[in-house]
Amino acid sequence: MAASFEMRCIECGKAHDMTRPAYACTDCGNLLEIALNRNAALDRLSKVDWKRRPISVWRYKELIPVGGKAELFSLNEGGTPLLECHNLADELGMKSLRVKFDGMNPTGSFKDRGMTVGITKAKELGMKTVACASTGNTSASLAAYAGLAGLKCVVLIPEGKVALGKLAQAMMHGATVVTVKGNFDQALDIVMKASGKLGMYVLNSVNPFRLEGQKTAAFEISDQMNGASPDYLYIPVGNGGNSAAYWKGFAEYESLGLTKGLPIFRGIQAEGSAPIAHMFESNARELSPVQKPETVATAIRIGNPANWKKTVRAVKESGGSVSTVTDGQILEAQKNLAKKEGIFAEPAGAAALAGLIKDIEAGEIDRTSSVVCVSTGHGLKDPDVAISQSAKPRTIEASLDALQKLLGGD
Numbered sequence: 263m264a265a266s267f268e269m270r271c272i273e274c275g276k277a278h279d280m281t282r283p284a285y286a287c288t289d290c291g292n293l294l295e296i297a298l299n300r301n302a303a304l305d306r307l308s309k310v311d312w313k314r315r316p317i318s319v320w321r322y323k324e325l326i327p328v329g330g331k332a333e334l335f336s337l338n339e340g341g342t343p344l345l346e347c348h349n350l351a352d353e354l355g356m357k358s359l360r361v362k363f364d365g366m367n368p369t370g371s372f373k374d375r376g377m378t379v380g381i382t383k384a385k386e387l388g389m390k391t392v393a394c395a396s397t398g399n400t401s402a403s404l405a406a407y408a409g410l411a412g413l414k415c416v417v418l419i420p421e422g423k424v425a426l427g428k429l430a431q432a433m434m435h436g437a438t439v440v441t442v443k444g445n446f447d448q449a450l451d452i453v454m455k456a457s458g459k460l461g462m463y464v465l466n467s468v469n470p471f472r473l474e475g476q477k478t479a480a481f482e483i484s485d486q487m488n489g490a491s492p493d494y495l496y497i498p499v500g501n502g503g504n505s506a507a508y509w510k511g512f513a514e515y516e517s518l519g520l521t522k523g524l525p526i527f528r529g530i531q532a533e534g535s536a537p538i539a540h541m542f543e544s545n546a547r548e549l550s551p552v553q554k555p556e557t558v559a560t561a562i563r564i565g566n567p568a569n570w571k572k573t574v575r576a577v578k579e580s581g582g583s584v585s586t587v588t589d590g591q592i593l594e595a596q597k598n599l600a601k602k603e604g605i606f607a608e609p610a611g612a613a614a615l616a617g618l619i620k621d622i623e624a625g626e627i628d629r630t631s632s633v634v635c636v637s638t639g640h641g642l643k644d645p646d647v648a649i650s651q652s653a654k655p656r657t658i659e660a661s662l663d664a665l666q667k668l669l670g671g672d
């Protein structure tokens with residue numbers, strides 16, 4: 263029977279050896295992806311009662327290209343809630359608005375889906391050290407899974423631009439944390455150059471195995487919608503790995519007959535860090551990097567997205583587009599999610615909702631559509647931004663009188 267998976271170049275299609283670390287095509291330098299053999303996958307699924315497994319990344323083991331007989335390194339990632347947002351839906355006059363809250367993963371972001379697969383692969387390959395550049399969440403997640411697997415972990419982060427909670431996580435999980443006097447794009451450049459020389463396995467989203475874990479979020483959404491797909495998927499875009507992974511997930515699930523229909527993708531970038539949105543606006547064929555990306559949503563403060571080709575292809579195949587929101591719109595959406603739905607997302611994790619609100623107000627999408635917004639990271643990771651935009655606590659003397667006075671009672 264044909265192999266269940268093949269690793270190949272996204273541009274020239276050249277097959278690459280999956281038993282060695284690889285991130286780019288040896289012929290043309292483009293990114294690699296994993297292709298799923300449909301018939302082999304159906305055969306594997308038919309031999310197990312996978313639908314009885316709890317909803318999680320590893321429920322879909324047969325569709326993930328690692329861990330056949332190897333030990334899995336898991337913290338029970340995935341299985342995150344798809345929350346029906348009635349209050350916001352009513353306010354926006356929408357029929358159905360759901361949020362896939364991936365901030366509920368073990369380290370508080372969707373990265374855990376990719377890291378459980380990526381670290382399992384690192385062990386399969388016999389690697390001793392793993393590394394990444396990160397705007398924060400990747401380092402937090404990688405550090406946790408590396409600790410679990412007993413691997414050394416090196417993370418490079420842009421100086422002064424990583425949310426406090428994420429930094430605390432990477433440090434507590436035992437990573438060697440290196441601060442770079444530069445931005446994320448420069449840090450990634452160093453990590454890629456260092457990987458071969460220093461023998462480190464890179465677990466940024468240029469690693470195709472990571473995206474194989476992240477695609478399970480799409481499987482979960484469909485399972486949580488009883489085998490349907492939403493009409494629209496709103497998703498924040500930084501490096502473009504997650505959006506590409508989601509599309510791969512929906513497309514594979516549909517090809518296997520496990521979901522009906524495919525969502526139109528609306529990728530959302532922050533206005534000051536929006537090179538992919540600029541491509542859609544100007545119909546450009548090539549990316550023009552943003553030299554000095556800026557946004558309050560530090561997780562998506564990326565000017566030269568490594569996965570832009572994968573994401574542009576994915577979003578176009580879905581019939582969608584990538585557009586921008588302002589930092590003000592992101593913070594407003596973050597507050598709305600927290601106050602009206604009880605969902606505390608970090609700023610990047612509210613960008614998708616900000617994009618939806620903008621589209622609804624502009625009449626860009628039909629209010630009767632079913633919409634899922636992906637909320638990618640937890641608000642507890644970035645207390646500074648949350649506190650800076652909230653009313654300060656009021657201080658009173660320690661008496662009931664003082665409290666009554668403050669609350670306006672008599």
Ligand SMILES: Cc1ncc(COP(=O)(O)O)c(C=O)c1O
Pocket residue numbers: 371397398399400467498499500501502503504505561562608610611638639
């Ligand atoms: C919370 C959060 N949202 C969105 C993204 C963007 O994901 P991607 O870089 O895969 O586009 C990131 C990436 O770091 C993130 O941490």
Ligand SMILES: [Zn+2]
Pocket residue numbers: 271272273274275276287288289290291292
């Ligand atoms: Zn190639």
